[in-house]
Amino acid sequence: MMSGSWTRRMLVIRWGLLAFTALTLLYLVMPTFIVVPMSFSSQSYLSFPPPGWSTKWYAQMLARPDYPAAFINSLKVGVSVALLSAILGTLAALGLVRGRVPGERSLVSLILAPLMLPQIILAIGMYPIMAKLGIIGTTAGLVIAHTIVSLPLVYITVSAALRSYPATYEIAAMTLGANWWNCFWHVTFPMIRLGVGVGAILAFAFSFDELILALFLAGPESRTLPRLLWNDLRVYVTPIIAAATTLVLCLSFVLLGLAAWLQRNAQRKEARS
Amino acid sequence: MTTLAASGMGATVRYDGVAKAYGAVHALRPTTFEIGSGELVSIIGPSGSGKTTLLGVTAGYITPTAGGILIDDRDITGVAPFRRNIGMVFQNYSLFPHMTVAENIAFPLKMRGMAEGERRERVSQMLQTVRLDGFGDRRPSQLSGGQQQRVALARAAVYGPLLLLMDEPLSALDKNLREEMQYEIKQFQRSLGATVLYVTHDQNEAAAMSDRIGIMNEGRLVQVGTARDLYEHPSSRFVASFLGEANLFQVLSRSATADGLDIETAEGGRLRAAAREGSVACVRPESIRIGPADGSYENRLTGRVTDAVYTAGSLRYRVDLPSGMAVTVRQPSERDVVLHPPGSEVELAWRASDTILVEEG
Numbered sequence: 001m002m003s004g005s006w007t008r009r010m011l012v013i014r015w016g017l018l019a020f021t022a023l024t025l026l027y028l029v030m031p032t033f034i035v036v037p038m039s040f041s042s043q044s045y046l047s048f049p050p051p052g053w054s055t056k057w058y059a060q061m062l063a064r065p066d067y068p069a070a071f072i073n074s075l076k077v078g079v080s081v082a083l084l085s086a087i088l089g090t091l092a093a094l095g096l097v098r099g100r101v102p103g104e105r106s107l108v109s110l111i112l113a114p115l116m117l118p119q120i121i122l123a124i125g126m127y128p129i130m131a132k133l134g135i136i137g138t139t140a141g142l143v144i145a146h147t148i149v150s151l152p153l154v155y156i157t158v159s160a161a162l163r164s165y166p167a168t169y170e171i172a173a174m175t176l177g178a179n180w181w182n183c184f185w186h187v188t189f190p191m192i193r194l195g196v197g198v199g200a201i202l203a204f205a206f207s208f209d210e211l212i213l214a215l216f217l218a219g220p221e222s223r224t225l226p227r228l229l230w231n232d233l234r235v236y237v238t239p240i241i242a243a244a245t246t247l248v249l250c251l252s253f254v255l256l257g258l259a260a261w262l263q264r265n266a267q268r269k270e271a272r273s
Numbered sequence: 274m275t276t277l278a279a280s281g282m283g284a285t286v287r288y289d290g291v292a293k294a295y296g297a298v299h300a301l302r303p304t305t306f307e308i309g310s311g312e313l314v315s316i317i318g319p320s321g322s323g324k325t326t327l328l329g330v331t332a333g334y335i336t337p338t339a340g341g342i343l344i345d346d347r348d349i350t351g352v353a354p355f356r357r358n359i360g361m362v363f364q365n366y367s368l369f370p371h372m373t374v375a376e377n378i379a380f381p382l383k384m385r386g387m388a389e390g391e392r393r394e395r396v397s398q399m400l401q402t403v404r405l406d407g408f409g410d411r412r413p414s415q416l417s418g419g420q421q422q423r424v425a426l427a428r429a430a431v432y433g434p435l436l437l438l439m440d441e442p443l444s445a446l447d448k449n450l451r452e453e454m455q456y457e458i459k460q461f462q463r464s465l466g467a468t469v470l471y472v473t474h475d476q477n478e479a480a481a482m483s484d485r486i487g488i489m490n491e492g493r494l495v496q497v498g499t500a501r502d503l504y505e506h507p508s509s510r511f512v513a514s515f516l517g518e519a520n521l522f523q524v525l526s527r528s529a530t531a532d533g534l535d536i537e538t539a540e541g542g543r544l545r546a547a548a549r550e551g552s553v554a555c556v557r558p559e560s561i562r563i564g565p566a567d568g569s570y571e572n573r574l575t576g577r578v579t580d581a582v583y584t585a586g587s588l589r590y591r592v593d594l595p596s597g598m599a600v601t602v603r604q605p606s607e608r609d610v611v612l613h614p615p616g617s618e619v620e621l622a623w624r625a626s627d628t629i630l631v632e633e634g
Binding site: 166168169171172173174175176177178179182183186187190191 | 332333334353354355356357358359360361363364365367369370371380381384385428429432438
């Protein structure tokens with residue numbers, strides 16, 4: 001029967017597509033996840049597949065003083081970068097989306113540029129400036145560098161949030177007697193806080209696994225986890241590296257999951273009401 | 274704080290040559306007019322005619338480039354929007370989605386530092402006024418369009434503003450609800466004695482609600498008057514054709530006679546008009562009789578019917594004159610009225626007093 005062969009053909013196509021999609025996804029994430037089994041290897045060099053299983057590399061990582069210190073440095077830098085980018089990116093979005101700014105388009109391009117440009121260029125440019133200012137190798141220097149690249153992330157999420165509703169809400173608040181601060185605090189911020197939150201999470205995630213700027217600008221006491229991994233990788237290639245990488249991976253996934261959950265939650269709330 | 278309800282009086286508003294230009298673009302040409310206390314004035318006009326700019330400079334979120342605005346004789350031109358004590362209702366209502374209905378209405382009171390107990394009392398009073406008691410805990414999105422509109426109204430009026438601005442507040446509603454809300458807003462305005470500036474693009478709405486109507490075009494307030502004034506005595510071609518329908522004849526020459534005016538028109542030949550200045554002759558569709566008429570009609574033309582339509586309560590004809598101009602004629606459809614089918618030759622007649630001369634422009 002015609003219809004029978006038609007449905008069968010559709011079935012083949014559907015399963016074929018599904019298999020293709022699965023393979024593509026596997027191809028995208030496999031290299032990332034290979035470090036997870038490698039970190040539980042019983043051998044003392046990086047190998048895949050591992051000949052046996054052990055958690056000793058995690059214990060060794062924690063026993064070394066430099067790994068926990070680098071982890072804490074990364075957290076410190078990441079949180080500062082997230083806060084700074086959230087504040088500056090939100091201010092930039094407010095001004096450019098709601099205000100009448102001459103040369104708005106070029107300003108937006110300038111703000112977004114650090115995200116598009118290769119970080120190596122940024123690093124080479126910042127090195128002499130920071131050296132002159134005497135902040136090379138300090139946590140503050142690295143925070144400034146990371147903020148330059150993460151600010152666009154917040155700008156993008158917050159300006160999208162601002163464009164999702166008309167400015168009449170703010171005009172309404174003002175005619176109702178709200179001054180600038182009250183208007184922002186009671187009306188604008190509640191409407192964009194999801195954008196600010198997601199932008200801040202993305203900024204933290206960027207900072208937490210950033211290597212190139214850290215290579216150029218971080219010093220011994222501001223050494224972040226990716227920077228330490230890089231050092232270790234060149235000296236001794238032990239599964240400690242895989243263990244630390246697995247931790248970074250886990251944290252990144254938790255953060256991205258959090259961002260996705262926040263967004264879905266907000267959408268669901270919207271759909272409910 | 275004095276309230277509208279207590280004083281029973283809205284403020285007077287005076288526009289004193291107020292204007293707004295963006296570079297070479299004149300969004301609002303120098304405008305001077307007054308709104309009386311407790312008066313509802315509508316502003317109508319095509320989009321981009323300056324209605325929204327007029328609202329913006331009144332509310333204070335647009336800074337005028339010239340002139341000033343006085344409310345109760347106090348110059349508010351340089352006053353920040355949040356200190357003007359003006360209420361505004363928006364086309365999209367702009368109810369804050371993250372607040373409940375009661376929180377929305379309480380917002381302006383909270384901004385004025387009113388104590389919570391008094392706030393609650395005023396909000397529940399206001400909810401009663403707009404017949405929404407029991408809805409205070411809902412979110413705006415859980416209300417119908419008409420209910421949201423009433424909340425917006427309550428929120429803009431709860432603090433007793435000197436003036437209420439309304440920016441096409443009913444355009445998002447369907448036709449039946451719109452008519453009901455027109456009545457409700459009017460009642461609401463009367464009970465408060467509020468002064469209202471009401472912007473709409475719907476001339477029927479403007480006629481139904483306003484004490485006076487202002488017509489704007491290309492940044493200019495071209496004429497202000499009652500709906501009847503504007504319809505019967507338009508000042509310009511624009512006003513004549515914007516309000517209702519108009520048959521317009523270009524006047525080529527004019528000569529005064531003892532009892533009126535003889536004019537020579539491009540499209541209709543010689544016509545009789547009541548004496549008045551103007552280079553365009555306007556004849557309303559309902560002033561024209563179709564078919565045989567007695568001698569009291571000074572103007573007579575013949576033409577051919579090209580279209581005849583029956584719409585609720587009236588017959589609408591399109592009649593082509595020999596000059597090629599299409600004249601619109603509207604007649605009440607009484608039971609015994611004869612329908613002139615398309616193709617038939619007909620006589621059109623109207624009185625000299627129904628030929629209204631208006632200025633070009």
